[in-house]
Amino acid sequence: MDLGFLNNLIDGFIAxxxxxxxxxxxxxxxxxxxxxxxxxxxxxxxxxMLLPATYGLGPLTSLIMLAGIYYGAQYGGSTxxxxxxxPGEASSVVTCIDGHQMAKQGRAGAALGVAAxxxxxxxxxxxxxIAAFGPPLAAFAQKFSSPEYFALMVLGLVTAVVMxxxxxxxxxxxxxxxxxxxLIGTDVNTGVQRYxxxxxxxxxxxxxxxxxIGLFGIVEIIKNLEGPEVARQAMSTRIRDLxxxxxxxxxxxxxxxxxxxxxSILGIVPGGGVVLASFxxxxxxxxxxxxxxxxxxxxxxxxxxxxxxxxAASQTSFIPLLTLGLPSNAIMALxxxxxxxxxxxxxxxxxxxxxxxxWGMVASMWIxxxxxVIINMPLIGIWVKLxxxxxxxxxxxxxxxxxxxxxxxxxxxxxxxxxxxxxGFGYLLLRLDCEPAPLILGFILGPLMEExxxxxxxLSRGDPMIxxxxxxxxxxxxxxxxxxxxxxxxxxRKTREVAFVED
Amino acid sequence: xxxxxxxxxxxxxxxxxxxxxxxxxxxxxxxxxxxSRMGPGYFPMMLSGLIAAIGLLTIAKSFTLEGPxxxxxxxxxxxxxxxxMLAFGYLIERIGLALSVAVMIIIAAFARRAxxxxxxxxxxxxGMGIFAVFVFIYGLxxxxxxxxxx
Numbered sequence: 332m333d334l335g336f337l338n339n340l341i342d343g344f345i346a347x348x349x350x351x352x353x354x355x356x357x358x359x360x361x362x363x364x365x366x367x368x369x370x371x372x373x374x375x376x377x378x379x380m381l382l383p384a385t386y387g388l389g390p391l392t393s394l395i396m397l398a399g400i401y402y403g404a405q406y407g408g409s410t411x412x413x414x415x416x417x418p419g420e421a422s423s424v425v426t427c428i429d430g431h432q433m434a435k436q437g438r439a440g441a442a443l444g445v446a447a448x449x450x451x452x453x454x455x456x457x458x459x460x461i462a463a464f465g466p467p468l469a470a471f472a473q474k475f476s477s478p479e480y481f482a483l484m485v486l487g488l489v490t491a492v493v494m495x496x497x498x499x500x501x502x503x504x505x506x507x508x509x510x511x512x513x514l515i516g517t518d519v520n521t522g523v524q525r526y527x528x529x530x531x532x533x534x535x536x537x538x539x540x541x542x543x544i545g546l547f548g549i550v551e552i553i554k555n556l557e558g559p560e561v562a563r564q565a566m567s568t569r570i571r572d573l574x575x576x577x578x579x580x581x582x583x584x585x586x587x588x589x590x591x592x593x594x595s596i597l598g599i600v601p602g603g604g605v606v607l608a609s610f611x612x613x614x615x616x617x618x619x620x621x622x623x624x625x626x627x628x629x630x631x632x633x634x635x636x637x638x639x640x641x642x643a644a645s646q647t648s649f650i651p652l653l654t655l656g657l658p659s660n661a662i663m664a665l666x667x668x669x670x671x672x673x674x675x676x677x678x679x680x681x682x683x684x685x686x687x688x689x690w691g692m693v694a695s696m697w698i699x700x701x702x703x704v705i706i707n708m709p710l711i712g713i714w715v716k717l718x719x720x721x722x723x724x725x726x727x728x729x730x731x732x733x734x735x736x737x738x739x740x741x742x743x744x745x746x747x748x749x750x751x752x753x754x755g756f757g758y759l760l761l762r763l764d765c766e767p768a769p770l771i772l773g774f775i776l777g778p779l780m781e782e783x784x785x786x787x788x789x790l791s792r793g794d795p796m797i798x799x800x801x802x803x804x805x806x807x808x809x810x811x812x813x814x815x816x817x818x819x820x821x822x823x824r825k826t827r828e829v830a831f832v833e834d
Numbered sequence: 835x836x837x838x839x840x841x842x843x844x845x846x847x848x849x850x851x852x853x854x855x856x857x858x859x860x861x862x863x864x865x866x867x868x869x870s871r872m873g874p875g876y877f878p879m880m881l882s883g884l885i886a887a888i889g890l891l892t893i894a895k896s897f898t899l900e901g902p903x904x905x906x907x908x909x910x911x912x913x914x915x916x917x918x919m920l921a922f923g924y925l926i927e928r929i930g931l932a933l934s935v936a937v938m939i940i941i942a943a944f945a946r947r948a949x950x951x952x953x954x955x956x957x958x959x960x961g962m963g964i965f966a967v968f969v970f971i972y973g974l975x976x977x978x979x980x981x982x983x984x
Contacts, residue, residue, distance in 0.1 A: 498843075500895070504850050504888045511857055511881045518874040525874055526860055549915060556911035556945050723946060724958060727939040730915065731962055734922050734938065735931075739976045747923025751916045758912055762905060763846040781877040793870030 336462045343690025347698060352395050355388060356695055359396035360702045363403020368714045369725060370411050373423075375768070376548035377404035378665050380729075382540060383736035390673040391688055395695040397669055401662065402699045405605075405645055406450065406707060409638055410714055413442045423641075425613040429626060429633030441575040442634050443711060445583050447704050448575070449635045450642035453591040454700030457646025460595050461653070461693050465682070469654040472679035477786035478797050480656075482804035484780050486811040487657045488772065490600065493814055497766045505760075509770035512537065513777020520785065532745040539668045539774060541746050544733045545753025546760075546767045552726045553758060575631075583635035586616050590636035594643030599650050600659070605641045612640035646696060652677050653689060656779075661768040664775040840901025847892030854886025914945035930979040931971060932963035939963075 347356075362384070366377040381400050385393035412423040413430035426446070433442040475483070492502045515526045516536030527533040575583070593615060594608040616636040617623050626633050649666075651657045656678030658664040670677050675688065682689045707714075737746050760767050791797035799805045838844045857878055867873025918941035925934040936959035943955040967980045 500888060500892055501846055504846075504885060504892070507881050507885045507888070508850075508853055511853075511878060511885065514878055514881075521865075521874050523864065523874040525864060525878060526857075528860075549919070553911045553915055553945075556915075556947075557908050723943075723948070726945075727942045727958060728962065730918065730942055731935055731938065731966060734919055735935075735966060735970055735978075738923065738926060739970065739978060742978075744923045744927075747919055751919050754916055754919070755912070758907075759849065762842070762907060763849060764842045764902075765846055765849075784877065785872045788869050788872060791870075793868060795869070 336466060339466075339686065339690045340462050340694060342687070343692075343694035344698075346391065346687045346691035347395060347695040352392050352691075352695065353698065355392050355396040356399045356699055357702055357706070359385075359399025360403040360699055360706060363400035363405075364407040364410075364703070364707065364710075364714065365403075365717070367404035367407025368411050368717055369407075369729070370415060370718065370722075372548075372551065372729075373408060374401060374404040375543065375661055375665065375771075376551060377407075378662065379540065379543035380548055380733055380736060382665070382669060383740045385669065386672065386740055390670075390675055390685075391691045393673055394666075394670065394688070394692050395699075397666060398692065398696055399699045399702070401645065401666075402454075402642075402696075402703055405642065406447070406703050407714070409446050409450075410443060410707075410711070411718065413439060413446065413634070414715060415718055423609075425609045425637045426634060428613070429628070429630050432627065432629035433631065433634065436629050438629065441579050441631065444575040444708070445579060445587075445631055445635045446638040447707055449583070449587040449590065449639035451700050451704045452587055453594060453639040453643035454646055455697060456591050457595055457598070457643045458693060458697040458700075460643075460647050461650055461696070462690075464599075465650060465654050465689070465693070468650065469679040469682045472655050474803065475655075475679070477783040477790065478801050478804040479807065481780065481783040481787055482798055482807035482811070483655060483657055484776055484783070486807045486814075487651070487659065488769075488776070489811045489814050491660065491769060491772055493818055497764065499818060501765045502769050505765060505767060505769040506773040509773020509775075510777040510780065511773075512542070512770070513774040514781065519778075519782070530745060532741070532743055532749075536778070537749070538741065538746060539665075539771070540737055540740065541749040542753045542774065543665065543771060544737060545750045546757040546770070548733050549730065549750065549754040550757035550761055552729060553754070554761060555722065556726065579631055583631045586612075586632035586636040587639045589615060589619070590639035591643045594640030595647045597640070598644030598647030598659075605644045605648065605660070605662075608640040608644035609637035612636040642700075649692075649696070653681065653692070654679055658772060658775060661771040664771045667775050838896055840896040840899055841904045843892050843896035843899070843901050845904065847889045847894075847896060850889030850892060851886050852889075854882045854884075854889055857882025857885065910947065911945040914941055918942040918945075927979065930982045932967045932981055935966045936960060936963040 347353075359381075362381055363377060366372060366380060367374065378397070378400055382397070385396050385400075388396060408423045409426050409430070412426040413434050415431075430442045430446070433439065488506055492499060492506065513536075515533055517524050517527075517534055524534065532538075590608075590612040593612050597608040597611060598605070600607075613626075613633060613636060616630075616632045617626050620626065620630070620632060645662075648659050648663055651659045652663045652667060656667075656676065658667045667677050675681060675685070733750075734747065737750055740746075757767060787797055788795075797804075798808055861875055861878045861882065864875030864878060865873035866875040866879055869876075918938045921941055922934050922938040925937060928934075929937075939959040939962055940955055943950060943958075970976050971978055971980050
């Protein structure tokens with residue numbers, strides 16, 4: 332194996348290791364955990380909410396801070412799952428099962444400690460994964476031109492649909508609606524305005540911040556306000572002994588390794604990512620356990636496996652984005668949006684033109700993971716206190732941060748109105764059981780997909796067979812067809828339904 | 835008689851059809867072009883058609899497959915939260931960050947069904963308004979009007 336990537340990695344550490352970058356990485360981790368720990372708020376709204384804070388920074392620094400926010404949000408979510416049994420998002424659902432049971436038995440410290448250490452280990456492995464597989468994949472992608480990119484996006488979107496939870500048909504519709512929304516603005520080829528309704532703010536395309544904040548942040552608040560007000564009882568007892576015991580280590584290290592490997596691989600699969608990784612890891616742990624009946628009653632492997640898996644996956648899901656320019660899930664779509672705002676088009680070219688950016692970011696992921704372990708262990712008491720703040724005081728503050736964030740990036744009332752529109756739309760989707768995450772993916776890919784389709788068609792003079800006469804694009808499309816065929820098979824459908832049901 | 839067995843799917847199908855038709859209607863003046871030279875209307879029309887088709891499919895499905903009932907929507911939280919956001923956006927240039935945040939928080943407090951607690955709400959509104967000015971304007975240096983409009 333070519334070990335040249337180690338040198339690059341060292342360069343990356345030098346680029347990322349400036350005091351300035353480290354500072355913003357720390358701030359990102361702290362803010363991410365702070366918001367992520369709030370019950371019911373998953374990584375998507377957390378990132379969306381904090382995105383404006385990174386706009387003023389340089390490209391590398393802002394990406395480093397974003398990555399910090401992402402890991403922080405994820406870690407914060409696990410903390411909430413374990414302590415209050417309220418998962419902020421689908422990937423923490425499994426952590427709740429055994430994690431909260433452990434907390435009830437007074438072993439919250441061990442659960443949190445194992446989650447943190449397992450995540451850190453998974454993060455290290457994930458970083459090496461990216462460093463090792465990123466460059467060859469990017470080199471391969473250099474051969475791509477428009478038809479290949481189009482085929483790749485089709486494959487990515489198709490797998491994203493299969494891996495999404497909920498109705499398949501609705502997920503397809505969400506992606507298509509996202510693609511359509513992505514086309515709002517001035518058409519680059521002809522200069523014609525599409526769906527702008529004469530609103531000046533839409534000429535350059537719609538900002539994705541109002542959309543994401545509306546669909547994910549505000550709708551979540553409304554959903555929580557509709558339910559009965561529950562007094563959250565955080566487990567504040569006995570989390571002083573944070574370190575897992577020697578016995579806990581013995582019980583969980585294998586689960587950590589299994590989870591890490593599983594997560595690293597599943598993270599690369601488009602659409603799969605974090606949720607699938609944690610569910611799969613839980614299933615695996617249950618299968619290999621000598622006594623599966625312990626699961627659901629506070630089995631430490633049930634925390635160690637999924638937590639390692641979801642952190643590994645959240646790391647390796649950067650691979651398709653950074654090397655192929657293909658976001659594999661809604662969070663990566665957000666990252667891509669943030670990169671484009673910084674003037675970077677993610678993809679194979681980044682590694683050639685801005686190696687400092689690529690390797691700096693890879694290095695910063697590891698740094699971010701380390702910081703999380705360091706800050707979360709001692710600060711856990713503060714996060715627990717935060718959990719006991721009543722929701723009636725929290726939600727106005729969350730709305731305030733969202734609104735100031737949106738307003739300060741644009742100084743325009745129109746963006747606030749757009750947020751309101753998407754809040755209404757998101758509420759409708761919630762009531763109609765439509766999961767909006769695929770919409771974000773479509774929105775980011777919309778213009779790219781159209782551009783590549785157009786170019787391919789110009790290349791072939793309008794013959795759609797071009798996608799099948801080129802070997803790489805043909806392979807990608809055939810893969811997409813196989814995935815579609817799999818969905819139709821009843822056997823697979825059943826497995827898919829089972830995979831997303833916790834029990 | 836045909837009966838809607840899955841109201842949520844029926845509603846979603848209707849929504850998709852409306853969006854698809856909206857895509858057609860508002861894009862009706864866009865030039866479609868031909869496959870080898872796609873106009874600005876080609877891709878949008880394709881997407882709108884697909885969305886509408888999925889809408890029809892979803893509606894058809896809602897007649898055959900059982901699904902959960904629609905939940906009765908509670909309009910109170912939605913209404914007051916959206917109103918508070920719009921009020922903030924409309925007022926900020928006119929009365930400054932501190933006061934518009936305060937107004938937003940007071941309106942948002944009505945989104946709860948529980949009894950309105952005047953003292954607590956006012957204290958929160960005032961505190962948040964001042965906090966916002968210190969953090970976002972003095973701390974992060976954002977150019978927003980602080981205590982009164984421009």
